[in-house]
Amino acid sequence: MTDPSRLIDRVRFSLVCSDCDAGMDIECLDHAAAEGWSDIDYAPDLPMANFIGLCPDCREAFGHWPTQEQND
Ligand SMILES: [Zn+2]
Numbered sequence: 001m002t003d004p005s006r007l008i009d010r011v012r013f014s015l016v017c018s019d020c021d022a023g024m025d026i027e028c029l030d031h032a033a034a035e036g037w038s039d040i041d042y043a044p045d046l047p048m049a050n051f052i053g054l055c056p057d058c059r060e061a062f063g064h065w066p067t068q069e070q071n072d
Contacts, residue, residue: 014048019055021063035055036055
């Protein structure tokens with residue numbers, strides 16, 4: 001019987017932002033969600049973390065970009 005949540009349990013959770021160095025203080029997926037992270041993906045090939053996501057700060061920065069185009 002293969003339970004995906006057990007598979008992830010065996011891997012030590014570590015998270016890094018796709019756009020900055022944030023994430024080292026995040027301990028689990030629930031913690032990440034509570035902090036406002038989004039787009040979290042399992043990334044076993046990363047050298048420094050096994051999950052990649054978008055931290056709250058960068059998510060906010062991304063959210064501001066499209067409004068500049070709309071002002072034109
Ligand atoms: Zn970030």
